[in-house]
Amino acid sequence: MQGMDFVDAVTRIRRRDPRFTPTAYAFLREALDHTVETRRAGAVGARRHVSGRELCEGFRELALQRFGPMAATVVEAWGIRSTEDIGAMVYHLIAEEILRASPEDRPEDFVGVFDFDSAFRFPFLPQNLGRRSARAARRRKESAQ
16 A cells, blocks of 8 residues: 555545545554454465455554543544444545455454444453453463563
Protein backbone atom coordinates (compact mmCIF):
# COMPACT_ATOMS: atom_id res chain seq x y z
CA MET A 1 0.00 0.00 0.00
CA GLN A 2 1.60 3.21 -1.15
CA GLY A 3 1.15 6.28 1.09
CA MET A 4 -0.46 8.70 -1.36
CA ASP A 5 -2.48 5.98 -3.07
CA PHE A 6 -3.87 5.01 0.32
CA VAL A 7 -4.75 8.60 1.28
CA ASP A 8 -6.37 9.20 -2.12
CA ALA A 9 -8.31 5.94 -1.85
CA VAL A 10 -9.59 6.83 1.61
CA THR A 11 -10.66 10.25 0.34
CA ARG A 12 -12.62 8.62 -2.50
CA ILE A 13 -14.15 6.05 -0.13
CA ARG A 14 -15.24 8.75 2.32
CA ARG A 15 -17.01 10.65 -0.44
CA ARG A 16 -19.18 7.56 -1.00
CA ASP A 17 -19.40 6.38 2.62
CA PRO A 18 -18.33 8.85 5.33
CA ARG A 19 -19.10 6.52 8.28
CA PHE A 20 -15.45 5.86 9.14
CA THR A 21 -12.75 8.45 9.78
CA PRO A 22 -9.44 8.53 7.90
CA THR A 23 -7.80 7.54 11.20
CA ALA A 24 -9.95 4.38 11.26
CA TYR A 25 -8.56 3.37 7.86
CA ALA A 26 -5.00 4.14 8.95
CA PHE A 27 -5.45 2.03 12.07
CA LEU A 28 -6.95 -0.79 9.99
CA ARG A 29 -3.81 -0.76 7.87
CA GLU A 30 -1.68 -0.94 11.03
CA ALA A 31 -3.87 -3.75 12.37
CA LEU A 32 -3.35 -5.69 9.13
CA ASP A 33 0.43 -5.30 9.43
CA HIS A 34 0.25 -6.27 13.11
CA THR A 35 -1.81 -9.35 12.30
CA VAL A 36 0.57 -10.46 9.55
CA GLU A 37 3.60 -9.99 11.81
CA THR A 38 2.15 -11.78 14.83
CA ARG A 39 0.95 -14.66 12.66
CA ARG A 40 4.31 -14.90 10.93
CA ALA A 41 6.09 -15.17 14.28
CA GLY A 42 4.19 -18.33 15.11
CA ALA A 43 3.87 -19.87 11.66
CA VAL A 44 6.07 -21.62 9.17
CA GLY A 45 6.41 -19.77 5.88
CA ALA A 46 5.68 -16.19 4.93
CA ARG A 47 2.01 -16.37 3.94
CA ARG A 48 0.70 -12.80 3.96
CA HIS A 49 -3.04 -13.33 3.49
CA VAL A 50 -5.16 -13.17 6.62
CA SER A 51 -8.80 -14.15 7.02
CA GLY A 52 -11.52 -11.75 8.11
CA ARG A 53 -11.61 -13.40 11.53
CA GLU A 54 -7.83 -13.12 11.92
CA LEU A 55 -7.88 -9.46 10.93
CA CYS A 56 -10.67 -8.68 13.41
CA GLU A 57 -8.75 -10.43 16.19
CA GLY A 58 -5.56 -8.56 15.25
CA PHE A 59 -7.51 -5.29 15.20
CA ARG A 60 -8.86 -6.02 18.69
CA GLU A 61 -5.45 -7.01 20.01
CA LEU A 62 -3.72 -3.90 18.65
CA ALA A 63 -6.49 -1.59 19.89
CA LEU A 64 -6.25 -3.06 23.41
CA GLN A 65 -2.45 -2.77 23.37
CA ARG A 66 -2.47 0.77 22.09
CA PHE A 67 -5.48 2.25 23.90
CA GLY A 68 -6.14 -0.03 26.90
CA PRO A 69 -9.41 0.78 28.67
CA MET A 70 -10.08 3.58 26.16
CA ALA A 71 -10.08 1.20 23.15
CA ALA A 72 -13.88 1.05 22.83
CA THR A 73 -14.19 4.82 23.09
CA VAL A 74 -11.46 5.42 20.51
CA VAL A 75 -12.70 2.99 17.85
CA GLU A 76 -16.30 4.12 18.32
CA ALA A 77 -15.18 7.74 17.80
CA TRP A 78 -13.75 6.57 14.47
CA GLY A 79 -17.18 5.17 13.52
CA ILE A 80 -16.34 1.49 14.15
CA ARG A 81 -18.92 -0.30 16.29
CA SER A 82 -18.78 -3.91 15.11
CA THR A 83 -16.65 -6.41 13.28
CA GLU A 84 -18.99 -5.89 10.35
CA ASP A 85 -17.71 -2.29 10.22
CA ILE A 86 -14.14 -3.60 9.99
CA GLY A 87 -15.29 -5.75 7.07
CA ALA A 88 -16.99 -2.80 5.38
CA MET A 89 -13.74 -0.83 5.54
CA VAL A 90 -11.77 -3.80 4.18
CA TYR A 91 -14.15 -4.20 1.25
CA HIS A 92 -14.02 -0.45 0.54
CA LEU A 93 -10.22 -0.79 0.30
CA ILE A 94 -10.59 -3.87 -1.91
CA ALA A 95 -12.87 -1.90 -4.25
CA GLU A 96 -10.17 0.76 -4.46
CA GLU A 97 -7.56 -1.95 -5.18
CA ILE A 98 -5.56 -1.08 -2.07
CA LEU A 99 -6.19 -4.55 -0.64
CA ARG A 100 -6.84 -7.83 -2.42
CA ALA A 101 -9.26 -10.58 -1.51
CA SER A 102 -8.65 -14.25 -2.10
CA PRO A 103 -11.36 -16.25 -3.87
CA GLU A 104 -12.44 -17.68 -0.50
CA ASP A 105 -12.91 -14.28 1.16
CA ARG A 106 -16.43 -12.98 1.73
CA PRO A 107 -17.90 -9.98 3.57
CA GLU A 108 -19.73 -12.47 5.79
CA ASP A 109 -16.35 -13.49 7.25
CA PHE A 110 -16.52 -10.32 9.35
CA VAL A 111 -20.00 -10.88 10.76
CA GLY A 112 -20.17 -11.39 14.52
CA VAL A 113 -16.51 -12.24 15.04
CA PHE A 114 -16.78 -10.73 18.51
CA ASP A 115 -19.00 -8.40 20.47
CA PHE A 116 -17.33 -5.00 20.87
CA ASP A 117 -18.58 -4.51 24.41
CA SER A 118 -17.19 -7.87 25.53
CA ALA A 119 -13.96 -7.48 23.58
CA PHE A 120 -13.06 -3.94 24.61
CA ARG A 121 -14.79 -3.28 27.94
CA PHE A 122 -14.98 -6.64 29.69
CA PRO A 123 -11.20 -7.05 30.18
CA PHE A 124 -11.17 -3.84 32.21
CA LEU A 125 -14.15 -4.43 34.48
CA PRO A 126 -13.11 -4.51 38.16
CA GLN A 127 -13.75 -8.23 38.67
CA ASN A 128 -11.47 -8.99 35.71
CA LEU A 129 -8.66 -6.72 36.85
CA GLY A 130 -7.94 -9.01 39.79
CA ARG A 131 -7.72 -12.02 37.49
CA ARG A 132 -5.47 -10.11 35.11
CA SER A 133 -3.18 -9.02 37.95
CA ALA A 134 -2.95 -12.58 39.24
CA ARG A 135 -2.07 -13.89 35.74
CA ALA A 136 0.54 -11.16 35.31
CA ALA A 137 2.08 -11.95 38.69
CA ARG A 138 2.15 -15.66 37.84
CA ARG A 139 3.87 -14.92 34.50
CA ARG A 140 6.47 -12.71 36.21
CA LYS A 141 7.17 -15.44 38.77
CA GLU A 142 7.51 -18.11 36.04
CA SER A 143 9.86 -15.95 33.96
CA ALA A 144 12.03 -15.23 37.01
CA GLN A 145 12.63 -18.94 37.59
